[in-house]
Amino acid sequence: MIAFLIKRLMHAVLVMFVISVLAFAIQDNLGDPIQQMVGQSVPESEREELRERFGLNDPFLVQYTRFALNALQGDFGYSYFYREPALDVIALHLPATLELVFAATLIIVLLSVPIGVYSAIKPRSPISKFFMGISIVGISIPVFLTAIVLIQIFSIGLTVSLFPESTAWGSWLNGFFSTEGSMPSFGRGDGTVPVFGYWETNFASWEGMRNIILPSVSLASIMLPLFIRLIRAEMMEVLQSDYVKYARAKGISMRRVYFVHALKNTMLPVITVGGVQIGTMVAYTILTETVFQWPGMGLMFLDAINRADIPLIIAYLMIVGIIFVVTNTIVDLIYGLVNPTVKLTGKPA
Amino acid sequence: MTFKKTLLASVIGAALTGTALLPTTASAETLRIGYSADPETLDIHEQLSGGVLRFSHLAFDPLVRWTKDFEFEPRLATEWEQVDDTTMRMTLREGVKFHSGNDFTAEDVVWTIERLKESPDYRGIFEPVESAEAVDDYTVEIKTSEPYPLLINIATYIFPMDREYYSGETDDGKDKGEIEKSGNSYASRNVSGTGPFQVTDRRQGVRVEFERFDDYWDTETEGNVSRIELTPISENASRVAALLSGDVDFIDAVPPNDLDRVRDADDANLIEIDGTRIIGFQMNEERVEAFQDPRVRQAVDLAINQEGIADRLMRGFANPAGQLSPEGYSGYNSDLTPRHDLERAQELMAEAGYEDGFEIEMIAPNNRYVNDAQIAQAVSNMLARINIDVDLRTMPLAQYWPEYDERESDMAMIGWHADTEDTANFFQYLTFCRDEESGAGQYNYGGYCNEEIDKLVTDADNETDLEKRNEMLQEAEAMLYEDVGFITLHWQNLAYAAAEGVDVEPVVNAIDFPYLGDLVIDREDDE
Numbered sequence: 001m002i003a004f005l006i007k008r009l010m011h012a013v014l015v016m017f018v019i020s021v022l023a024f025a026i027q028d029n030l031g032d033p034i035q036q037m038v039g040q041s042v043p044e045s046e047r048e049e050l051r052e053r054f055g056l057n058d059p060f061l062v063q064y065t066r067f068a069l070n071a072l073q074g075d076f077g078y079s080y081f082y083r084e085p086a087l088d089v090i091a092l093h094l095p096a097t098l099e100l101v102f103a104a105t106l107i108i109v110l111l112s113v114p115i116g117v118y119s120a121i122k123p124r125s126p127i128s129k130f131f132m133g134i135s136i137v138g139i140s141i142p143v144f145l146t147a148i149v150l151i152q153i154f155s156i157g158l159t160v161s162l163f164p165e166s167t168a169w170g171s172w173l174n175g176f177f178s179t180e181g182s183m184p185s186f187g188r189g190d191g192t193v194p195v196f197g198y199w200e201t202n203f204a205s206w207e208g209m210r211n212i213i214l215p216s217v218s219l220a221s222i223m224l225p226l227f228i229r230l231i232r233a234e235m236m237e238v239l240q241s242d243y244v245k246y247a248r249a250k251g252i253s254m255r256r257v258y259f260v261h262a263l264k265n266t267m268l269p270v271i272t273v274g275g276v277q278i279g280t281m282v283a284y285t286i287l288t289e290t291v292f293q294w295p296g297m298g299l300m301f302l303d304a305i306n307r308a309d310i311p312l313i314i315a316y317l318m319i320v321g322i323i324f325v326v327t328n329t330i331v332d333l334i335y336g337l338v339n340p341t342v343k344l345t346g347k348p349a
Numbered sequence: 350m351t352f353k354k355t356l357l358a359s360v361i362g363a364a365l366t367g368t369a370l371l372p373t374t375a376s377a378e379t380l381r382i383g384y385s386a387d388p389e390t391l392d393i394h395e396q397l398s399g400g401v402l403r404f405s406h407l408a409f410d411p412l413v414r415w416t417k418d419f420e421f422e423p424r425l426a427t428e429w430e431q432v433d434d435t436t437m438r439m440t441l442r443e444g445v446k447f448h449s450g451n452d453f454t455a456e457d458v459v460w461t462i463e464r465l466k467e468s469p470d471y472r473g474i475f476e477p478v479e480s481a482e483a484v485d486d487y488t489v490e491i492k493t494s495e496p497y498p499l500l501i502n503i504a505t506y507i508f509p510m511d512r513e514y515y516s517g518e519t520d521d522g523k524d525k526g527e528i529e530k531s532g533n534s535y536a537s538r539n540v541s542g543t544g545p546f547q548v549t550d551r552r553q554g555v556r557v558e559f560e561r562f563d564d565y566w567d568t569e570t571e572g573n574v575s576r577i578e579l580t581p582i583s584e585n586a587s588r589v590a591a592l593l594s595g596d597v598d599f600i601d602a603v604p605p606n607d608l609d610r611v612r613d614a615d616d617a618n619l620i621e622i623d624g625t626r627i628i629g630f631q632m633n634e635e636r637v638e639a640f641q642d643p644r645v646r647q648a649v650d651l652a653i654n655q656e657g658i659a660d661r662l663m664r665g666f667a668n669p670a671g672q673l674s675p676e677g678y679s680g681y682n683s684d685l686t687p688r689h690d691l692e693r694a695q696e697l698m699a700e701a702g703y704e705d706g707f708e709i710e711m712i713a714p715n716n717r718y719v720n721d722a723q724i725a726q727a728v729s730n731m732l733a734r735i736n737i738d739v740d741l742r743t744m745p746l747a748q749y750w751p752e753y754d755e756r757e758s759d760m761a762m763i764g765w766h767a768d769t770e771d772t773a774n775f776f777q778y779l780t781f782c783r784d785e786e787s788g789a790g791q792y793n794y795g796g797y798c799n800e801e802i803d804k805l806v807t808d809a810d811n812e813t814d815l816e817k818r819n820e821m822l823q824e825a826e827a828m829l830y831e832d833v834g835f836i837t838l839h840w841q842n843l844a845y846a847a848a849e850g851v852d853v854e855p856v857v858n859a860i861d862f863p864y865l866g867d868l869v870i871d872r873e874d875d876e
Contacts, residue, residue, distance in 0.1 A: 029748070030747065030748075031745075031746075031747025031748050031750075031751060032747070032750060032751040032754075035747070035750040035751065036747070037396060037530055037531055038396065038397070038469065038470055038530075039396065039397030039398060039470040039768070040397075040765075040792075041397070041473055041474070041768055041774075041778060041791070042397070042469060042470055042473065043473060043788040043791060044785070044788070044791065045788070046469045046472070049469075050469070050530055053530075054531075078531070080531040081389065081531070081553070081554070082553050082554065083390070083531055083532060083533050083537060083553075084533070092552075148586055148590070151587075151590045151594070152590070155590060155594035155596070156590060156593045156594045157594075181594060183594075184594075184596055185587070185590045185591045185594040185596045186383075186580070186582060186587055186590070186591045186596060187556075187580060187596075290583075290584050290587070291584060291586070291587050292587065293580065293581075293582045293584070293587055293591070295552075295554070295555040300554065303554060303583065305747070306583075306716075306745070306746070306747060307747065308747040
């Protein structure tokens with residue numbers, strides 16, 4: 001176990017090293033940060049002076065060594081735009097992203113397990129077919145579009161006049177499909193409550209919850225269908241296995257067979273995939289946060305790219321690298337807990 | 350700003366909003382803004398950008414400001430006169446207070462001008478200014494090294510800062526007045542201006558909050574905004590959605606695709622303004638020999654259908670241009686209209702010996718100007734009809750400028766707004782013969798060089814007889830039109846949108862800096 005963690009720690013160091021080298025190697029293609037700092041009419045001589053001051057004219061190795069030595073002491077450089085240490089900027093934006101991912105994960109877990117299990121148990125029921133159909137649609141719509149549609153329906157409101165207003169059923173249908181649109185369309189709102197340090201939470205007030213619903217639903221929309229289908233497929237396979245048949249033959253109640261015997265084994269691959277997907281979800285937040293102006297890391301990263309804020313870009317990439325390593329490690333640990341036959345060792349088996 | 354201060358400010362603000370000391374009956378109102386960008390810094394001399402200048406008009410006041418018709422409106426300067434060819438005397442408003450409580454005097458103006466001359470971004474604009482001197486508490490004399498007719502134009506950039514507040518040292522021994530690019534200077538985090546609004550809270554890139562300044566000097570204004578919440582929303586679709594859903598009251602830069610949607614919305618109004626930013630193309634004469642021939646340049650100009658682009662591609666959201674200066678500028682010449690004549694263009698190509706055309710590379714940004722990449726695509730197609738084969742590359746802004754500075758393509762798109770709101774500025778940056786030393790023609794991508802035009806514009810800039818100066822600049826426009834040193838496409842419009850009852854029309858202008866201190870909000874459901 002200890003050996004396993006040490007091995008993972010070394011993984012993390014390696015990942016950060018590789019990311020930092022790659023990020024440094026491409027920084028010239030990310031744009032000219034000086035261009036973002038000065039007015040259009042500022043002469044070249046002034047720009048050159050700034051470039052010199054920020055050390056942008058030094059050769060690659062000099063720049064990288066300087067960065068690496070500072071990074072070893074926990075200093076990832078200053079963000080050009082925020083005028084603060086890059087790590088502080090990320091720390092400032094991290095809570096918003098984590099809360100968003102958490103809310104989306106919650107939605108996914110609460111919906112995918114019952115729906116997946118149900119459609120595995122009753123694959124022929126119309127409800128199952130309906131969910132399978134929906135999930136195909138859901139998986140193929142980009143997050144960006146989902147988000148815009150959600151905003152149109154629930155924030156701006158929709159006035160449907162498709163049906164004849166003069167008839168009673170027409171006006172009822174029109175009213176039924178039209179929406180009021182009172183949900184907040186962007187940001188975290190005024191309902192955030194400070195927890196500690198940089199952390200302000202959206203979960204502590206009704207106002208805050210209202211703000212997180214649409215972004216988390218749109219973030220969940222891409223993963224939810226995947227998990228429903230995954231759980232359904234795994235469950236169906238498990239239901240065919242001998243031990244389930246044996247359990248049924250023994251006369252154990254169906255409920256117990258489904259939710260204790262079968263579901264446990266279904267969850268094994270789901271946890272593995274889920275862990276990896278949480279990392280991927282951090283990446284998807286870039287789109288969701290942009291549309292909803294959610295002040296998290298994703299929005300911050302996209303802005304940093306537009307502004308060629310190189311220190312912040314590099315720090316972000318390294319932090320996301322660590323998040324991936326950490327989530328994978330946690331997944332492996334949980335896997336070991338759920339399935340004791342898996343041994344975590346530092347040596348190859 | 351510390352939490353305590355913020356709390357104190359909001360308590361004071363809350364205590365006073367109830368008794369809003371305003372001449373009108375309208376109640377105090379909160380304005381929620383969704384701009385495409387927030388101010389990069391609170392130090393108004395650190396960066397010359399739209400975001401910072403808009404902020405300057407909130408927390409500070411200029412000496413004079415532009416009206417909608419490009420006239421000068423007195424603000425902190427009440428009168429100005431030219432004492433001799435190189436000296437201007439300005440009388441300052443009395444009884445003005447800074448947010449810190451200090452009194453505003455001529456010393457503050459002198460200090461501000463000296464600081465502007467230190468600022469990398471403003472040094473260029475204030476180059477002609479030699480010195481400023483306080484004659485008495487409310488009179489200041491500004492001297493230029495040579496006669497300079499645009500002194501009053503650049504006075505719109507003088508937002509007096511609180512000398513006393515920005516003098517001295519911070520706890521860690523740094524000069525409070527220091528200008529530090531992308532650094533953590535005192536002035537980039539602390540503000541004391543004379544403007545209608547005080548910053549009460551700020552999280553960079555997330556939100557800025559303002560309260561109306563209780564001792565604001567302009568008590569005549571009908572403006573009744575007591576609180577501002579500014580959220581940057583850079584994504585176009587989200588910004589529009591935020592307005593339509595009623596989460597913000599006022600947005601800038603409505604994208605052309607959403608113009609109709611906003612126009613048709615029940616509780617939102619669209620305000621369109623003719624802009625002053627010229628969009629055009631530059632031909633690289635150093636790489637393509639053909640472009641050195643005026644006939645080929647004319648052919649390119651004739652092949653491009655400016656009206657068509659403004660009409661169909663921009664959906665009327667631009668004014669087709671035949672010259673650099675928009676209407677209202679000193680050098681605007683009403684004779685110069687866009688040309689489009691494909692047959693004549695083909696003839697000219699044949700005359701110049703390029704009947705079979707040639708191949709060129711073109712670069713354009715894809716997120717800087719309205720529909721920039723589509724415009725470049727349309728222009729490429731139009732050039733194909735005179736057998737110029739275009740290999741177009743478009744890229745995001747962050748990559749575009751470094752690429753542009755390399756000057757290693759044959760044709761490049763550029764948009765330019767004159768910082769001085771004056772014709773000469775266009776020429777000096779876009780078409781002057783390149784000179785690395787003086788910085789002339791810094792954005793002359795193609796290396797176009799016409800010394801006659803340069804001389805005319807330079808002379809005009811030392812001409813204090815404004816009528817004569819206008820004529821000279823109009824002549825320069827005509828010469829550039831004839832010689833096609835720059836392909837003008839259009840002036841891109843500005844579009845704002847506001848919620849019903851938020852009457853922004855009177856306070857927005859072509860310069861793109863809304864004067865929100867004067868904004869009147871009259872929501873019906875308030876009563």
